[in-house]
Amino acid sequence: MFFILLISPLFTGVIRKIKSKIQHKIGASVFQPYYDLIKLLKKDLVVSNTSSWIYNVAPYVYFITSLAAAMCLPVVYQLRGFSLYTDLLVIVYFFVAGRIFMALAGLDTGSTFGGMGSSRELLISALVEPALFLIIITVGANPEIASTSVFSIYDYVVENSSNTFSTINILLFAAMLMVMIAESSRIPVDDPSTHLELTMVHEAMTLEYSGRHLAFIEMGTYIKQLVFMTFMANILIPLGLNAESLIVGLGIYLLKIVVITILVGVIEINTVKFRLFSLPNYAVIALIIAVLGFLTRFVLR
Amino acid sequence: MYNNALNLLAILILISSFRLVANKRQNGYITTFRLQSLLLALISLIISVKSMVETKKFDEVIIIFVLIVVFKVIVIPMALRKTSDKVEYKVEKDFFINIPISMLLCCGLVVLCWYVVHHVEGITNPTTENYLVYSLSVVMIGLFFMISRKKALGQIIGFLVIENGLFLAAMMTTDGMPMIVELGLFFDLLTAFLIMGIFVFKINSTFDSIDVNKLKHLKG
Numbered sequence: 223m224f225f226i227l228l229i230s231p232l233f234t235g236v237i238r239k240i241k242s243k244i245q246h247k248i249g250a251s252v253f254q255p256y257y258d259l260i261k262l263l264k265k266d267l268v269v270s271n272t273s274s275w276i277y278n279v280a281p282y283v284y285f286i287t288s289l290a291a292a293m294c295l296p297v298v299y300q301l302r303g304f305s306l307y308t309d310l311l312v313i314v315y316f317f318v319a320g321r322i323f324m325a326l327a328g329l330d331t332g333s334t335f336g337g338m339g340s341s342r343e344l345l346i347s348a349l350v351e352p353a354l355f356l357i358i359i360t361v362g363a364n365p366e367i368a369s370t371s372v373f374s375i376y377d378y379v380v381e382n383s384s385n386t387f388s389t390i391n392i393l394l395f396a397a398m399l400m401v402m403i404a405e406s407s408r409i410p411v412d413d414p415s416t417h418l419e420l421t422m423v424h425e426a427m428t429l430e431y432s433g434r435h436l437a438f439i440e441m442g443t444y445i446k447q448l449v450f451m452t453f454m455a456n457i458l459i460p461l462g463l464n465a466e467s468l469i470v471g472l473g474i475y476l477l478k479i480v481v482i483t484i485l486v487g488v489i490e491i492n493t494v495k496f497r498l499f500s501l502p503n504y505a506v507i508a509l510i511i512a513v514l515g516f517l518t519r520f521v522l523r
Numbered sequence: 524m525y526n527n528a529l530n531l532l533a534i535l536i537l538i539s540s541f542r543l544v545a546n547k548r549q550n551g552y553i554t555t556f557r558l559q560s561l562l563l564a565l566i567s568l569i570i571s572v573k574s575m576v577e578t579k580k581f582d583e584v585i586i587i588f589v590l591i592v593v594f595k596v597i598v599i600p601m602a603l604r605k606t607s608d609k610v611e612y613k614v615e616k617d618f619f620i621n622i623p624i625s626m627l628l629c630c631g632l633v634v635l636c637w638y639v640v641h642h643v644e645g646i647t648n649p650t651t652e653n654y655l656v657y658s659l660s661v662v663m664i665g666l667f668f669m670i671s672r673k674k675a676l677g678q679i680i681g682f683l684v685i686e687n688g689l690f691l692a693a694m695m696t697t698d699g700m701p702m703i704v705e706l707g708l709f710f711d712l713l714t715a716f717l718i719m720g721i722f723v724f725k726i727n728s729t730f731d732s733i734d735v736n737k738l739k740h741l742k743g
Contacts, residue, residue, distance in 0.1 A: 387530055389653060392530070393534060502623055506626045510541060513630055
């Protein structure tokens with residue numbers, strides 16, 4: 223958990239660096255998100271007079287729910303900690319709880335952009351949720367696991383980590399990549415770096431925030447992104463998860479995350495931000511790929 | 524190792540055909556077709572390397588690899604791009620059925636292929652069955668793509684995707700067909716492609732658009 227807390231901003235930095243490298247720019251340092259967070263933590267808060275308690279509470283709720291979700295998903299098999307009896311579905315509900323508070327906070331100050339961002343964010347979450355649930359259910363629907371508990375899935379995955387590139391895993395990985403991009407507000411769905419009123423989704427909700435609050439929101443988003451990547455790296459590509467020593471396991475984990483990060487960076491470079499009304503098309507592709515994975519589970523033995 | 528890579532590439536071809544159906548623009552079709560052909564070329568490369576390592580003899584499939592790269596990855600997409608640049612470009616709605624529903628139909632096609640292949644007798648190896656399902660699905664999705672697009676260019680791409688699916692089926696189930704069959708297929712493909720390219724220009728010059736719906740006005 224603290225590991226995820228520490229390294230999660232790094233990968234956003236890595237994505238930015240890869241994007242600028244592909245565009246033949248130098249780009250900011252990989253550690254830039256850390257500097258931004260430190261700068262934001264030092265700054266003063268500006269709170270609107272018309273806002274209620276939700277506005278003040280929401281960033282902390284968002285941050286804590288993300289952290290709780292990170293707690294559910296162990297990074298390395300040896301570092302399970304208190305993740306023994308949690309369920310994968312709980313992770314989704316933690317994210318939903320945080321997102322609901324953010325959407326309420328977006329509405330709270332009564333600014334025009336906030337409400338717009340909240341409605342868009344909830345639309346996106348509603349669109350990708352079926353695919354996400356189907357992926358989790360497919361992972362658990364294996365007759366040898368037959369539960370979505372993190373513990374039993376990890377045990378099964380560690381025992382069978384030679385069977386990495388199975389059909390189902392690849393299909394689920396493709397679907398999960400699309401879900402991850404939508405959930406962590408990356409480019410085809412949401413542009414995290416602009417503040418143009420037509421394109422922003424997540425930014426529109428957080429537009430009113432400043433200082434410490436903004437730092438917590440950013441941190442929550444970074445953690446969320448890394449939790450999804452961890453899910454992909456550990457459960458869908460279980461290669462090397464059964465490494466004996468902790469250091470080797472962590473190294474393999476970081477390597478896999480970096481590979482996924484590069485994949486995300488390349489996708490971001492090669493696509494443009496979709497229109498909001500094209501998002502159902504995007505979501506349906508993720509859903510269909512997940513459905514194929516789900517059906518393949520019962521066809522292939 | 525080889526089987527893992529083949530499995531990965533076969534699924535990626537299936538996913539790329541889904542991406543094709545979800546596309547809205549003609550340049551997107553061409554890019555996706557190029558990507559799919561590249562994956563197909565990689566499959567033939569892996570098959571030929573595998574058999575060369577195993578038997579220590581020269582394998583003809585590597586020639587197929589070169590041919591696929593030259594024709595399907597470079598020449599045909601470039602010619603298609605040129606064609607789509609030349610004909611007058613209008614932003615119109617290109618499909619009869621909207622994208623989410625056509626994606627669902629394609630998923631149904633894959634399930635249908637599973638059902639059909641499952642009932643074919645004589646397939647003992649489950650991986651072969653798997654590959655056969657994917658290649659048949661690519662063929663079916665290509666057919667569906669052909670009937671769901673209005674423009675002639677989209678229909679050409681659908682034809683080429685069907686061809687890709689057939690190639691995939693042939694290569695995955697037999698570890699490379701005889702050279703002469705593959706060459707025949709290639710020349711067939713090229714001829715068909717040339718004829719269809721000429722048709723596109725003809726339709727465009729007659730109707731000021733490549734929308735094949737307008738061919739309905741051709742009544743004597």
